[in-house]
Amino acid sequence: MSTVYEQLGGEAAINAAVDIFYRKVLADHYVNRFFEGVDMARQAAKQKGFLTMxxxxxxxxxxxxxxxxxxHLVKMGLNDSHFDHIICHLRATLAELGVAQGMIDTVIGVAESTRDDVLDR
Amino acid sequence: MTVIRFEGQDFVCGEEESVLACMTRHGVMIPSSCQAGACQTCMIRALEGRPTPESQQGLKDTLRVQNYFLACMCKPTENMTIGLSTVSPAYHTVLREKTVLNESVVRLRLDRPAGFHYRAGQFINLVRPTDQLTRSYSLASVPEDGHLELQVKRVPDGKLSNWLFDAFEVGDAVEFFGPAGDCFYVSGAAEQPLLLVGTGTGLAPLYGILRDVLAQGHTGPIHLFHASLAAPGLYLEDELRALERANEQFHYVPCVLHGDAPAGGRQGNIAELPMAVLGSLDGYRVFLCGDPPIVNALRQKCFIAGASMQDIYSDPFVFTPVPD
Known part of the structure; x- marks a missing residue:
């Protein structure tokens, strides 16, 4: 069975997804303070890595x-509620790209598996 | 089998081996992270030889044309010399023309030395002969010009800018290194709308980029917003209005923070004005030059307004503080 990555269209599609995803994140005042002062190009590259994964x-x-x-973000107060927001933006991004619901659930499952690592516990 | 040269040493790269894997195997530790072409940590430059197309996927076109590539994705098909930077020779030039453009900006026209090649929008590092003090200045000329043009703003207590204003005279010789910079126009997508935003002498590289864009036959709309604190800080208004009359796709918007804007201009915060005038920037290619806090704010606002990250080019001007 092919991956969502392949179904979306590989690397070029992930580039488009990063733009949509990162734009949602930056526009969300609940989480965008964690992105203040970061180099946008480097951050986009990291998000591309995350979406690829x-x-x-x-x-x-x-x-x-x-x-x-x-x-360093956990020290700034990053917690489950912020993680939930990011998951929500990821879900919306995939939906916007026309990914089928079953596939979205698979991707969200992988993203969820990083929760404890991201929140350092 | 290909050979990769790095800092004067040759390394043999195996079949199906990436540049990153080869260098790592020989003890050369290129910083890397994802090893899958995503994070761009291992970006390096081919000084000789051509990187493979796969290794340049996802890189900005300005980096691609300068032969930057991702070491983790490059299985070389030809011998390459790789490194982080090219070494510029010292170019010798002479000041030919010096014109005051407004209260705080002077235009310097220098001979273009033989063998010096650049792209409109790049910058050079000018060296003061007496003490080697070096500062970066954007080129406002285009490669087709016989001269190199700089537009220098007098910075309060600025060491080199004050010297250029007060002591550097027509006929004087000076040296420089370069070119450098990733904020320039790469031809292609001639119908794409362009947004150019500059504060102060951020207009210098944009003026070069604008003339380059027009010379390359760009047909899409081109919007130039030039911002200053107040009207006396604007410059090149006549030249820009002449370009606007001669090119119907070009629109010049002079902007001021305080006081009245000139005809056709806008009063307000430059970090907000382009979006207020143009609305969505979906599909735009964007060039931002000048004051770093404004450039950084605009980068984020342009992105949120719809411009793709890959299509935003910027050159924040950093002024070197005077030590106490």
Missing amino acids: VTGGPNNYTGKDMREGHK
Whole structure:
């Protein structure tokens, strides 16, 4: 069975998805303070890595990367409610791209599996 | 089998081996993370030889044309020399023309040295002969011009800008290195709408990019917003209005924060004005130059307004603070 990554159209489609996803995140005042002052191009590259991973594309990310990469945000108060917002934006992004509900659930399942690593617990 | 040269040493790359894997195997630690072409941590530049198309996927076109590539994705098909930077020779030039453009901006026209090639919008590093003090200045000229043009703003206590204003005279020689910078126009998508926003002498690279864009036959709408605190800080108004008359796709919008804007202009915060005038920026290619906080704010606002991250180019001007 092919991955969501392949079904979406691979790397080029992920680029488009990053734009939609990151735009939603930046426009969300509940979470956008965690993105203040970050280099947007680097952040977009990280999100591309994240979306590639959760859609089952080629990646070498580990739980340790997710944990290390978010530790400073946990100190700033990052918690489950913020994670929920991001999950919501991810769900909306995939829906906007026309991904079928079953596939969305699969992707959200992968994203959910990173929750404890992201929140460092 | 291909050979990769790095810092004067040759490394043999195996069949089906990536540049990153080859270098790692030989003890050269190129920073990397995802190893799947996503995170761009391992981006490096081919100084000789061509990177494979797969290794340039997802990179901005300005980086692609300068032969940057992702080491993790490149299984080389030819010998390559890789590195992070090219070494510029010192170019010698002479000041030919010096014109005051407004209360705080002077235009310098220098001879274009033989062998110096650049893209409109890039910058050079100018070196003061007496003490090697070096500062970056954007080129406002286009490569077809016989001269190099700089537009220099007098920075309060600015060491090099005050010297350029007060002591550097027509006929004086100076050296520079370059070019550098990733904020320029790559031809293609001639019908794409363009947005150019500059504050102060952020107009310099944009003026070069604008003339380059028009010379390359860009047909899509081109909107240039030039912002200053107040009307006396604007410059090149006559030249820009002449370009506007000669090119129906080009629209010039002078902007001021305080006081009345000139005809056809706008009063307000430049970080908000382009979106207020144009609405959605979906499909736009965007160039932002000048004051870093404004450039950074505009980068985010343009993106939220619909411009794709891949289509936003920027050059924040950093002023070197004077030590106490």
